[in-house]
Amino acid sequence: MVRRNEIREGEKAVAAPPPSDGGLVFIGMVHTPWTSRMMTPRQGRMDGPVCRIDIFDPWQEALSGIEAFERLEVLYWLHRSRRDLVLQSPASDGSVRGTFALRSPVRPNPIGTSIVTLVRRDNTSLFVRGLDCLDGTPLLDLKPDRALFTPIAPPQPGDFETE
């Protein structure tokens, strides 16, 4: 079952500090077929439904050149998730695991990350496969998949450091 923000047997919540160390701007919105958390996939799949990502003003021009990348990394804000659990029981069976050993949406900073395939761009919208989030999820960032990207900026000394 999806968590409706209850705390389950064995789970542990902490007194979380106020989330005021950094501020986010929502740069767009993700549209998916899933309007209920009871339907949303646990993980995206590359042969899953095509979803639409709309980019808000004034960020549209930042899409320039994105069509060159077959796969993108998408960061989004899991706006319905509680943020104060350090131990979670995903199977609701009393067994627990630390939040950082899970990809659960419940985390101190509920940022979801997915790798998606870019199907097409239509002006300020991108059509992609591979998402796993609720319809209406706020968008935080888009980047080329790290495996496809070579920095344009000249290398720096750290790029050659091994140990």
Added chain:
Amino acid sequence: MVRRNEIREGEKAVAAPPPSDGGLVFIGMVHTPWTSRMMTPRQGRMDGPVCRIDIFDPWQEALSGIEAFERLEVLYWLHRSRRDLVLQSPASDGSVRGTFALRSPVRPNPIGTSIVTLVRRDNTSLFVRGLDCLDGTPLLDLKPDRALFTPIAPPQPGDFETE
């Protein structure tokens, strides 16, 4: 050259909305050998130096079980980056590309993501390879690498949807 927050030829800044749509809590700090942006690698490498990630109170218990994962996804806050560029010129040569077609630290929400290998855990510190950020970078999240993680929670209808 590293950007010292100047705007280069051909680049475009926008009037960015205030970053008040969501709030972040810094859950730890990343320690690396790089104390200057002039030295920091453009991209991390799996044979790069071992770096230390310290987890702050009250989040340490969320590390429980993390040793089971050879690779982790790390999210961090690029606290020195400007956030208002939509077109950037990484080579400083007048040619530009959209921010979402780059993995530059300059972005509306300056969140860096890396895949690292976990060398060892020592209590509330993790030692990892593969980072590319400045010493003292605030930590936002740790998750198992998506390729190594199988959800524990039961699947939902969306997990089986293809199109």
